[in-house]
Amino acid sequence: MELSIMLTETLFFDLVAFMNSSYTYLCFTEQVEIQKLKAPGEFLTWNDTQKMKYTWCVVCEVMRLSPPAHGGFREAIADFSYADFTIPKGWKVLWSVHSTHKNPKYFRDPEKFDPSRFERNGIEPYSFVPFGGGPRMCPGKEYARLAILVFMHNVVTQFRWEKVIQDEKIIYMSIPMPACGLPITLHPHKN
Numbered sequence: 001m002e003l004s005i006m007l008t009e010t011l012f013f014d015l016v017a018f019m020n021s022s023y024t025y026l027c028f029t030e031q032v033e034i035q036k037l038k039a040p041g042e043f044l045t046w047n048d049t050q051k052m053k054y055t056w057c058v059v060c061e062v063m064r065l066s067p068p069a070h071g072g073f074r075e076a077i078a079d080f081s082y083a084d085f086t087i088p089k090g091w092k093v094l095w096s097v098h099s100t101h102k103n104p105k106y107f108r109d110p111e112k113f114d115p116s117r118f119e120r121n122g123i124e125p126y127s128f129v130p131f132g133g134g135p136r137m138c139p140g141k142e143y144a145r146l147a148i149l150v151f152m153h154n155v156v157t158q159f160r161w162e163k164v165i166q167d168e169k170i171i172y173m174s175i176p177m178p179a180c181g182l183p184i185t186l187h188p189h190k191n
């Protein structure tokens with residue numbers, strides 16, 4: 001459970017680190033429309049999170065470029081061939097999220113941060129796998145989605161932020177983390 005919380009936290013960090021002012025603005029306008037329909041202090045509902053379509057595209061693009069989990073191991077249950085290699089039954093195989101997400105066959109111009117690629121319905125099955133795939137896919141996916149969208153709603157509707165260290169490095173402590181803990185300055189929006 002601790003690892004799953006760390007994965008979700010690392011995504012919070014990455015979102016704040018990746019988003020520039022234009023993506024933040026588009027998320028802000030989407031979230032403000034949702035907020036306008038709520039009474040002051042009223043909690044978000046499941047239906048509200050379903051309306052956060054652009055914000056979810058931004059989250060997906062962050063997870064594509066900086067997947068919180070790197071992949072995992074599988075055991076081959078039968079001999080198979082892949083890219084001219086023969087993998088015998090019983091071998092342990094590591095599947096990698098990074099190499100799948102950066103494959104230009106599935107994501108044109110893969111290094112470019114472009115949330116709009118998730119607005120189209122062209123994402124091939126098993127090419128976007130931050131939560132894995134198949135029968136062992138992450139069971140916390142929907143919970144993580146909810147936590148991230150609620151976080152995004154509250155942050156973007158209340159604050160604008162600036163990174164204190166502009167070119168802070170991302171280090172890998174098995175999961176990606178900002179090297180200095182991502183210090184930011186928060187500026188509350190003026191109403």
Ligand code: HEM
Pocket residue numbers: 001004005007008011067068069071072129130131132133134135136137138139140141143144
């Ligand atoms: C952004 C947050 C998260 C990411 C990116 C993530 C990613 C992953 C990935 C890649 C796997 C391996 C899937 C596979 O092998 O096909 C996994 C498994 C798992 N995750 Fe998550 N996860 C996240 C949050 C959570 C949360 C919040 C929970 C629990 C509340 C959770 C619980 C689990 C469990 C129990 C497994 C093992 C499933 C199995 O082996 O059958 N995860 N997760």
